[in-house]
Amino acid sequence: MELLKIENLHATIDGKEILRGINLNINAGETHAIMGPNGSGKSTLSAVLAGNPAYTVTEGSVRFNGKDLLGLTPEDRAHEGLFLSFQYPVEIPGVSMTNFMRAAVNEKRRYQGLAPLSSGDFLKLMRQKKQIIDIDANLTNRAVNEGFSGGEKKKNEIFQMAMLEPTLRILDETDSGLDIDALRVCADGVNRLKQPDNATIVITHYQRLLDYIVPDFIHILYRGRIVMTGGKELALELEEKGYDWIKKQFQD
Amino acid sequence: MAKDKVAAIEDLGNDEYKYGFHSDIATHTIPKGLSEDVVRRISELKGEPEFMLEFRLRAFRHWQTLPVPEWAHLKIPPIDFQDIIYYASPVPPKKLGSMDEVDPEIRATFDKLGIPLEEQKVLSNVAVDAVMDSSSVKTTFRATLAEKGIIFCSISEALKEHPDLVRRHLGSVVPHTDNFYAALNSAVFSDGSFVYIPRGVRCPMELSTYFRINARNTGQFERTLIVADDDSYVSYLEGCTAPMRDENQLHAAIVEIVVGARAEVKYSTVQNWYPGDKQGRGGIYNFVTKRALCRGEHSKVSWTQVETGSAITWKYPSCILKGDNSVGEFYSVAVTNNYQQADTGTKMIHLGRNTRSTIVSKGISAGHSQNSYRGLVRVASGADNARNFSQCDSLLLGNQCGAHTFPHLDVHNPTAQVEHEATTSKIGEDQIFYCNQRGIATEDAVALIVNGYAKDVLNHLPLEFAAEAQKLLQISLEGSVG
Numbered sequence: 001m002e003l004l005k006i007e008n009l010h011a012t013i014d015g016k017e018i019l020r021g022i023n024l025n026i027n028a029g030e031t032h033a034i035m036g037p038n039g040s041g042k043s044t045l046s047a048v049l050a051g052n053p054a055y056t057v058t059e060g061s062v063r064f065n066g067k068d069l070l071g072l073t074p075e076d077r078a079h080e081g082l083f084l085s086f087q088y089p090v091e092i093p094g095v096s097m098t099n100f101m102r103a104a105v106n107e108k109r110r111y112q113g114l115a116p117l118s119s120g121d122f123l124k125l126m127r128q129k130k131q132i133i134d135i136d137a138n139l140t141n142r143a144v145n146e147g148f149s150g151g152e153k154k155k156n157e158i159f160q161m162a163m164l165e166p167t168l169r170i171l172d173e174t175d176s177g178l179d180i181d182a183l184r185v186c187a188d189g190v191n192r193l194k195q196p197d198n199a200t201i202v203i204t205h206y207q208r209l210l211d212y213i214v215p216d217f218i219h220i221l222y223r224g225r226i227v228m229t230g231g232k233e234l235a236l237e238l239e240e241k242g243y244d245w246i247k248k249q250f251q252d
Numbered sequence: 253m254a255k256d257k258v259a260a261i262e263d264l265g266n267d268e269y270k271y272g273f274h275s276d277i278a279t280h281t282i283p284k285g286l287s288e289d290v291v292r293r294i295s296e297l298k299g300e301p302e303f304m305l306e307f308r309l310r311a312f313r314h315w316q317t318l319p320v321p322e323w324a325h326l327k328i329p330p331i332d333f334q335d336i337i338y339y340a341s342p343v344p345p346k347k348l349g350s351m352d353e354v355d356p357e358i359r360a361t362f363d364k365l366g367i368p369l370e371e372q373k374v375l376s377n378v379a380v381d382a383v384m385d386s387s388s389v390k391t392t393f394r395a396t397l398a399e400k401g402i403i404f405c406s407i408s409e410a411l412k413e414h415p416d417l418v419r420r421h422l423g424s425v426v427p428h429t430d431n432f433y434a435a436l437n438s439a440v441f442s443d444g445s446f447v448y449i450p451r452g453v454r455c456p457m458e459l460s461t462y463f464r465i466n467a468r469n470t471g472q473f474e475r476t477l478i479v480a481d482d483d484s485y486v487s488y489l490e491g492c493t494a495p496m497r498d499e500n501q502l503h504a505a506i507v508e509i510v511v512g513a514r515a516e517v518k519y520s521t522v523q524n525w526y527p528g529d530k531q532g533r534g535g536i537y538n539f540v541t542k543r544a545l546c547r548g549e550h551s552k553v554s555w556t557q558v559e560t561g562s563a564i565t566w567k568y569p570s571c572i573l574k575g576d577n578s579v580g581e582f583y584s585v586a587v588t589n590n591y592q593q594a595d596t597g598t599k600m601i602h603l604g605r606n607t608r609s610t611i612v613s614k615g616i617s618a619g620h621s622q623n624s625y626r627g628l629v630r631v632a633s634g635a636d637n638a639r640n641f642s643q644c645d646s647l648l649l650g651n652q653c654g655a656h657t658f659p660h661l662d663v664h665n666p667t668a669q670v671e672h673e674a675t676t677s678k679i680g681e682d683q684i685f686y687c688n689q690r691g692i693a694t695e696d697a698v699a700l701i702v703n704g705y706a707k708d709v710l711n712h713l714p715l716e717f718a719a720e721a722q723k724l725l726q727i728s729l730e731g732s733v734g
Contacts, residue, residue, distance in 0.1 A: 050685075050689050051688070051689075052685055053681070053685070054681070068299065073688070073693070074688035074689055074690045075689075075691050075693045077689075078688070078689055078690060078691035079691050081687075084689050086686065086689075089679070089686070090682050090683050091683075092683055092686070092687075092700070092701055092704060093704060093705065094703075094704030094705050094707045094708075095700055095701065095703070095704030095708075096704075099700065099704075100687075100692075100700065101689070103687075103690075103692050103696060103700060104691045104692055105689040107691045107692055108691045111691070126427075143365040143704065160690065164690070164691070207306070227339070230521060
């Protein structure tokens with residue numbers, strides 16, 4: 001089943017074109033990795049899909065669950081099942097993770113025409129999901145990302161993913177700033193939450209993460225376009241040869 | 253965004269201030285303007301003892317010698333003090349024996365405000381004094397409180413029933429010579445609440461006064477006096493609303509608190525006077541003097557305020573820490589939006605030894621508003637080992653508003669420890685987008701972030717009112733980001 005269909009997507013920030021015609025189809029159950037050198041547009045792609053208002057879409061279309069994704073507000077994209085694990089999770093001082101997640105879960109339920117969860121049911125859900133990602137019980141009593149270490153922030157992203165059960169999970173450089181243990185915990189969480197009806201986009205520089213989250217496809221993004229697509233073995237080739245041969249080949 | 257939610261937000265946009273209605277109630281007023289005759293007439297209408305008339309006349313004569321204060325960081329249009337009605341009272345201004353005698357329209361007004369006057373319907377464990385325009389309409393739970401010797405009534409009644417108590421304390425914390433608006437209030441105040449907690453008594457319920465301005469062109473000058481005798485405790489809350497009108501209305505109140513040895517008074521305010529419209533037309537001028545005197549050893553006063561209303565706010569709830577080891581606290585959230593202006597803060601005057609004070613001020617500015625914190629921490633030469641901690645934070649929404657901090661430290665004792673921390677921040681677009689990505693719409697995200705920011709203050713409100721205050725913050729900032 002086709003979950004996401006990106007056609008000829010162009011996007012700019014401050015008038016500068018970053019995405020220059022992206023085409024990508026993702027089916028339910030698949031894992032796609034997007035790799036590429038710095039500045040190739042990887043994080044821009046995730047931001048545009050999530051609806052970050054800093055970017056302007058100038059051309060192209062994106063269909064998600066059969067709906068026009070670009071016509072939806074960022075919050076409705078989330079309600080439709082799109083989740084972005086941020087490269088740099090944002091701190092919100094004074095707002096407890098519990099209150100934050102309760103608002104997020106209940107807004108989604110409202111979108112789906114469901115009654116909000118009672119406090120008891122909500123706290124039970126929190127406890128269940130905490131186990132999936134092996135997150136410190138105290139983290140959920142603290143303010144959103146405030147004073148979290150780099151590893152705690154990334155774990156917290158995966159915890160939120162567990163809470164919201166998205167159909168499209170976009171991991172934007174989840175491996176950056178993680179030691180090997182935290183990386184394994186995050187990857188395990190993502191794998192455990194994998195379902196036949198959801199799909200994953202993994203954005204990364206390095207092959208390391210893909211040892212844990214094994215992709216069905218790897219796409220190489222360069223200068224705002226997907227210039228090469230292959231299987232998981234492509235990552236090994238990149239690891240060996242670097243990006244220079246790609247850069248040479250697609251110099252224009 | 254769901255359709256009903258869009259509608260709900262648009263609805264709020266059209267009618268942000270839900271207390272803006274006017275009630276049709278027969279009102280007894282005396283003509284506009286201020287003179288000795290008007291002062292005499294107010295005192296006469298209220299059937300006051302002779303000493304009150306003298307008190308008022310002294311204040312009035314002093315007021316006439318004072319210039320209008322202009323030192324605050326506020327732009328106040330000239331006020332014509334002869335164009336104000338100084339006394340408006342729902343008729344008949346007579347003593348009420350039971351609920352049945354309260355005008356049904358007045359009851360309906362307070363019901364609409366969510367302040368039912370029938371005791372059985374009142375929030376559990378909260379006694380209410382309801383003041384409309386110049387008169388106290390009804391005080392609930394009086395009998396229950398009287399069993400413990402607690403007096404909770406309107407100040408007019410207190411003047412009749414307990415004149416000596418009032419005479420001893422009225423003006424003892426805020427003398428009529430204190431400032432321009434204090435002098436004006438002392439001359440013309442019409443009603444307010446009086447609380448007396450006897451020695452050793454812990455007041456078993458929250459006491460609350462609800463102020464409502466209804467009549468047009470009327471000033472409201474209420475006066476609250478709280479006396480907590482040695483070893484007593486009381487928690488007191490005031491709330492306020494007014495109709496939406498194009499003209500400005502003056503509200504100049506005085507609150508005096510006298511705290512005995514080892515006694516504690518907690519005073520909470522949720523101020524939601526009409527703030528004016530989006531263009532800055534209309535709204536209440538809220539010029540208030542509030543002060544507590546910690547008279548004995550180990551006495552404690554805690555001010556908590558959530559200020560969201562009024563076109564202009566000018567108020568500095570203060571503590572005079574006279575008794576050794578006494579404690580003063582000030583927790584404040586002040587929100588300004590559109591063209592509102594606020595100059596608010598506190599004064600902590602350390603006189604006794606080992607006195608301690610804490611100031612936590614959270615300013616939130618949006619729209620074209622100006623929000624200032626102004627504070628004074630004074631440590632007198634005899635106040636050995638005095639300690640103060642001040643934290644003043646400002647949060648900006650948008651880039652047309654202003655936040656200002658004017659802290660004054662005046663320390664005359666080398667053993668004092670005074671700390672001041674201040675921060676200014678903006679709600680970041682990255683914070684909003686993060687919330688959006690988790691499915692939380694921008695308006696809700698702002699409310700969430702603001703409530704998180706104000707949490708340290710909201711936590712000090714009595715539980716019954718904390719939720720209301722959170723909602724109020726959200727409504728006050730509706731439409732300020734996006």
